Amino acid sequence: xxxxxxxxxxxxxxxxxxxxxxxxxxxxxxxxxxxxxxxxxxxxxxxxxxxxxxxxxxxxxxxxxxxxxxxxxxxxxxxxxxxxxxxxxxxxxxxxxxxxxxxxxxxxxxxxxxxxxxxxxxxxxxxxxxxxxxxxxxxxxxxxxxxxxxxxxxxxxxxxxxxxxxxxxxxxxxxxxxxxxxxxxxxxxxxxxxxxxxxxxxxxxxxxxxxxxxxxxxxxxxxxxxxxxxxxxxxxxxxxxxxxxxxxxxxxxxxxxxxxxxxxxxxxxxxxxxxxxxxxxxxxxxxxxxxxxxxxxxxxxxxxxxxxxxxxxxxxxxxxxxxxxxxxxxxxxxxxxxxxxxxxxxxxxxxxxxxxxxxxxxxxxxxxxxxxxxxxxxxxxxxxxxxxxxxxxxxxxxxxxxxxxxxxxxxxxxxxxxxxxxxxxxx
Numbered sequence: 001x002x003x004x005x006x007x008x009x010x011x012x013x014x015x016x017x018x019x020x021x022x023x024x025x026x027x028x029x030x031x032x033x034x035x036x037x038x039x040x041x042x043x044x045x046x047x048x049x050x051x052x053x054x055x056x057x058x059x060x061x062x063x064x065x066x067x068x069x070x071x072x073x074x075x076x077x078x079x080x081x082x083x084x085x086x087x088x089x090x091x092x093x094x095x096x097x098x099x100x101x102x103x104x105x106x107x108x109x110x111x112x113x114x115x116x117x118x119x120x121x122x123x124x125x126x127x128x129x130x131x132x133x134x135x136x137x138x139x140x141x142x143x144x145x146x147x148x149x150x151x152x153x154x155x156x157x158x159x160x161x162x163x164x165x166x167x168x169x170x171x172x173x174x175x176x177x178x179x180x181x182x183x184x185x186x187x188x189x190x191x192x193x194x195x196x197x198x199x200x201x202x203x204x205x206x207x208x209x210x211x212x213x214x215x216x217x218x219x220x221x222x223x224x225x226x227x228x229x230x231x232x233x234x235x236x237x238x239x240x241x242x243x244x245x246x247x248x249x250x251x252x253x254x255x256x257x258x259x260x261x262x263x264x265x266x267x268x269x270x271x272x273x274x275x276x277x278x279x280x281x282x283x284x285x286x287x288x289x290x291x292x293x294x295x296x297x298x299x300x301x302x303x304x305x306x307x308x309x310x311x312x313x314x315x316x317x318x319x320x321x322x323x324x325x326x327x328x329x330x331x332x333x334x335x336x337x338x339x340x341x342x343x344x345x346x347x348x349x350x351x352x353x354x355x356x357x358x359x360x361x362x363x364x365x366x367x368x369x370x371x372x373x374x375x376x377x378x379x380x381x382x383x384x385x386x387x388x389x390x391x392x393x394x395x396x397x398x399x400x401x402x403x404x405x406x407x408x409x410x411x412x413x414x415x416x417x418x419x420x421x422x423x424x425x426x427x
Contacts, residue, residue, distance in 0.1 A: 002100055007019055013082055019078045019091065020077050022073050022110065051096065059078045060078075061078060063075070070116065071116065124148075124360075133259050135209050143358065148358035152403050161188060166185060169389060193376070203368075206358070206360040207360060209261070214293050215345060218285070223299065224331070225266055229251065232332075232338065250267055251266040252265055262345070296313070298330070301317060316337065371399040
């Protein structure tokens with residue numbers, strides 16, 4: 001493989017910048033920059049020199065001998081002063097040596113190819129880098145630590161055992177092997193199927209933790225929806241006015257609510273209108289409100305709600321600062337009831353997040369669903385007796401292969417470009 005390099009920290013001025021070098025010539029390239037390289041895993045200061053010997057910077061140099069490195073290859077990290085000028089100079093010098101600029105995610109891709117990580121861990125690492133809330137961080141770390149891989153490996157071992165029992169019956173019918181293996185095979189298949197189904201049941205929550213829950217503020221025009229959104233966001237995210245129908249489109253504000261990523265939706269006031277633009281806004285509001293995870297209704301108690309509230313939805317009367325009837329209400333203007341709303345939303349969403357499974361990506365869901373279908377087909381054939389054991393064994397092998405693909409052990413080349421497209425150059 002080529003020797004690659006890239007800036008592993010963010011662009012721009014900072015206290016420290018890290019340039020990573022990986023590949024068969026990593027040590028030779030670094031030697032041309034800093035001279036004597038410190039022993040592996042023992043960091044030491046070195047002067048980084050240009051081709052003419054000019055000192056570009058003084059860096060902390062840290063070397064890792066493969067395979068005991070992130071990529072599984074020889075790796076060197078240069079911890080430089082975080083000046084954009086220094087970064088440019090060192091990167092330019094590296095490009096003139098026996099190395100090339102890394103592609104997005106190429107360091108991690110090499111870790112995958114060198115069996116330092118599996119595909120599930122790679123995806124989790126991408127989520128970990130992108131995590132903005134505590135719930136996202138915890139969920140990503142579960143995948144990065146290999147919890148999902150370990151679970152799938154357990155399922156695969158059970159399926160391999162089930163297939164072996166069936167194939168032994170087929171191939172060695174006259175030998176000293178169990179005649180009726182169907183009870184154990186059925187038990188193994190059922191156990192795997194139940195485990196997969198349990199993870200699938202937590203997929204919706206896991207996906208929402210990863211991309212964020214949606215909370216829609218719904219109600220008639222001039223009910224204070226935009227004012228409430230601004231109060232929750234603590235900034236003027238939406239235009240407010242005394243004139244009804246000011247909000248024509250769905251306004252989105254992303255925030256961290258109790259460690260959970262949430263997108264607040266300010267929707268157009270729901271009413272019948274002849275205004276073509278406002279009517280489109282109302283249609284969009286209805287569509288997004290129906291798809292949201294939670295709806296906060298702002299409406300008078302005497303007003304019919306535009307949608308039937310679900311168990312976790314919240315119904316409040318608007319403009320609590322002007323009310324005297326004692327109805328459950330809220331005011332974005334004065335903040336009355338806002339903290340209580342935040343606590344209710346946070347508790348509900350945290351409870352949903354706690355039910356998240358280990359499958360977090362649509363690719364995971366599709367693969368697990370496919371495995372369940374293969375196992376259902378295998379169980380039906382096992383129940384019908386030995387005449388269909390050969391077909392049942394093929395169904396089990398198919399399910400096993402699907403799980404292997406999920407981990408990234410076979411037939412995943414077509415997935416890799418998509419997986420690594422969101423990674424930065426230094427990762």
